Amino acid sequence: MTGIVTWARLKSPWILHMNCGSCNGCDIEILATLIPRLDAERFGVLLKGTPRHADILVCTGPVTTQMKERLKRIYDQMPEPKFVVAVGQCGSSGGIYQGSYCVEGGIDKVIPVDAYVPGCPPRPDAIIDGLVKLLAKIKEGDKNDK
Amino acid sequence: MIWLANVKIPIGPQHPALKEPENFTITLDGEKVVDADIRIGYTHRGIEKLIETRNYIQNLYLIERICGICSFTHTQNYVQNVETILNIQIPRRAEYIRTLFLELERLHSHLLWMGVAGHEIGFDTLFMYTWQDRELVQDILEFISGNRVNYAMNTIGGVRRDISEDQKKKILETMIYLEKRAAYYKEVAVNEKTILARCQGVGILKPEIALKLSAVGPTARASGVDVDIRRDDPHAAYADTPFQVITTDTCDVFGRFVVRVLELFESINIIRHLMNNLPTGEIKAKAPRKVPEGEAISHTEAPRGEDIHYLRSNGTDKPERYKVRTPTMANLLSISEMLKGTYLADVPIIVAGIDPCMGCMDRVLVLKEGKENQPGYLLDWEHLRRYGIQWYAEKGGRIQ
Numbered sequence: 001m002t003g004i005v006t007w008a009r010l011k012s013p014w015i016l017h018m019n020c021g022s023c024n025g026c027d028i029e030i031l032a033t034l035i036p037r038l039d040a041e042r043f044g045v046l047l048k049g050t051p052r053h054a055d056i057l058v059c060t061g062p063v064t065t066q067m068k069e070r071l072k073r074i075y076d077q078m079p080e081p082k083f084v085v086a087v088g089q090c091g092s093s094g095g096i097y098q099g100s101y102c103v104e105g106g107i108d109k110v111i112p113v114d115a116y117v118p119g120c121p122p123r124p125d126a127i128i129d130g131l132v133k134l135l136a137k138i139k140e141g142d143k144n145d146k
Numbered sequence: 147m148i149w150l151a152n153v154k155i156p157i158g159p160q161h162p163a164l165k166e167p168e169n170f171t172i173t174l175d176g177e178k179v180v181d182a183d184i185r186i187g188y189t190h191r192g193i194e195k196l197i198e199t200r201n202y203i204q205n206l207y208l209i210e211r212i213c214g215i216c217s218f219t220h221t222q223n224y225v226q227n228v229e230t231i232l233n234i235q236i237p238r239r240a241e242y243i244r245t246l247f248l249e250l251e252r253l254h255s256h257l258l259w260m261g262v263a264g265h266e267i268g269f270d271t272l273f274m275y276t277w278q279d280r281e282l283v284q285d286i287l288e289f290i291s292g293n294r295v296n297y298a299m300n301t302i303g304g305v306r307r308d309i310s311e312d313q314k315k316k317i318l319e320t321m322i323y324l325e326k327r328a329a330y331y332k333e334v335a336v337n338e339k340t341i342l343a344r345c346q347g348v349g350i351l352k353p354e355i356a357l358k359l360s361a362v363g364p365t366a367r368a369s370g371v372d373v374d375i376r377r378d379d380p381h382a383a384y385a386d387t388p389f390q391v392i393t394t395d396t397c398d399v400f401g402r403f404v405v406r407v408l409e410l411f412e413s414i415n416i417i418r419h420l421m422n423n424l425p426t427g428e429i430k431a432k433a434p435r436k437v438p439e440g441e442a443i444s445h446t447e448a449p450r451g452e453d454i455h456y457l458r459s460n461g462t463d464k465p466e467r468y469k470v471r472t473p474t475m476a477n478l479l480s481i482s483e484m485l486k487g488t489y490l491a492d493v494p495i496i497v498a499g500i501d502p503c504m505g506c507m508d509r510v511l512v513l514k515e516g517k518e519n520q521p522g523y524l525l526d527w528e529h530l531r532r533y534g535i536q537w538y539a540e541k542g543g544r545i546q
């Protein structure tokens with residue numbers, strides 16, 4: 001039974017994209033992974049509109065004070081098991097906005113993160129690579145659980 | 147029976163129809179929008195304050211990241227400001243390369259917008275088409291600067307990378323292809339039933355209201371307001387570049403679509419002109435690290451409209467005050483006007499119609515009225531003036 005669940009999970013990682021105060025650079029690159037040239041859908045990736053349908057939360061931005069609570073709420077609304085990918089330098093560490101009075105400095109200050117994709121912004125191929133690595137990690141993790 | 151008049155619906159900050167966090171409180175009467183209240187500030191990152199803590203070279207990279215879509219316009223404004231205070235003349239070749247980037251940025255931004263608008267009306271094919279073509283522009287940008295989004299091309303006194311003959315050839319080749327595609331999109335925009343049905347007569351903004359609410363860029367031009375900073379106050383190399391300012395008088399989302407499609411042609415022609423007349427010579431003038439005391443203001447025509455930057459320096463290597471007014475800020479007021487009287491289902495395309503860029507815009511904090519001398523107290527003009535004089539008097543009396 002778990003075999004089927006893992007198989008399904010690996011073949012259809014639905015993502016929810018959330019902007020936590022990014023400069024948009026990372027967001028357009030995330031959208032650019034969906035276009036025909038790279039076609040992230042071949043990995044079963046589908047961009048979803050609601051946290052309740054999503055397996056993977058793809059976050060960008062340094063998490064502004066305003067978005068902090070909202071990020072937590074969105075994370076809580078996602079069904080288990082859930083994974084988080086932090087895209088971009090700001091998502092990983094606060095990046096260029098470090099030291100500002102209203103940024104938290106990285107997604108992992110607020111919610112646990114499973115994969116980081118560095119770059120300012122990372123290329124769309126790098127984002128897909130990050131996602132595929134995460135899938136490999138999920139597969140490994142499931143093997144170890146058995 | 148419960149009477150369902152004037153229901154308030156919050157949209158955002160995280161909502162499938164919105165690409166960025168913002169919040170609209172829509173008051174509905176049945177399906178009709180009676181009132182729309184906009185709340186912003188979710189992506190406020192305190193950039194203006196950060197700018198004051200970094201030196202002029204570091205700020206180039208920070209200001210570029212005000213917005214990932216129109217990153218070049220912001221640095222363009224910044225370097226213009228610094229160059230005005232330093233009073234340095236930049237080489238002609240650098241001016242041309244800067245203009246080239248401004249136009250490439252407009253191309254990719256308009257293609258991006260058409261895709262997003264198509265997505266909002268459920269026409270995802272258009273999204274796939276335009277974004278595919280946009281990749282070609284991104285390829286050129288990457289070929290010249292080494293980066294797709296934040297190009298780090300501008301520097302104080304000129305640009306950081308030159309354009310080789312190879313690159314020139316590739317740009318001109320791509321322009322031939324993009325012109326064909328733009329012609330195709332023009333066909334699509336005026337003939338495709340999906341677009342006509344969803345965009346015509348939707349999100350009306352009358353010219354007088356556009357002027358009153360100080361709309362800028364394609365939003366204003368689609369309402370027949372003939373403004374374009376490139377022509378009205380030429381910066382970079384626009385003064386010797388022939389082009390036309392596109393306006394329509396349909397005042398609706400369809401007009402905004404048409405203006406942007408036609409601007410693609412203008413941008414392509416400008417790029418051709420620049421490449422065929424590229425002057426030879428240096429690409430950078432030498433600039434000192436410290437900037438003398440002074441003030442400067444600069445505006446450019448960003449893809450979304452007029453972008454204004456203000457800089458005050460105090461003789462050190464860090465700015466004393468920096469202020470940015472982005473086009474989305476100017477256009478946002480008109481959204482609430484456009485929304486009134488439309489249907490709830492049209493809200494996404496109307497909001498997308500101004501091509502909002504919240505990442506750029508969130509630089510303002512609105513405070514609720516509080517008690518005097520407590521946080522959140524709103525000062526009126528007279529109060530503020532007196533407060534300013536007193537503050538400076540205490541600080542050492544610069545203004546008495």
Ligand code: SF4
Nearest residue numbers: 022023025088089090
């Ligand atoms: S990592 Fe860079 S491109 Fe991405 S959101 Fe942050 S500043 Fe923008």
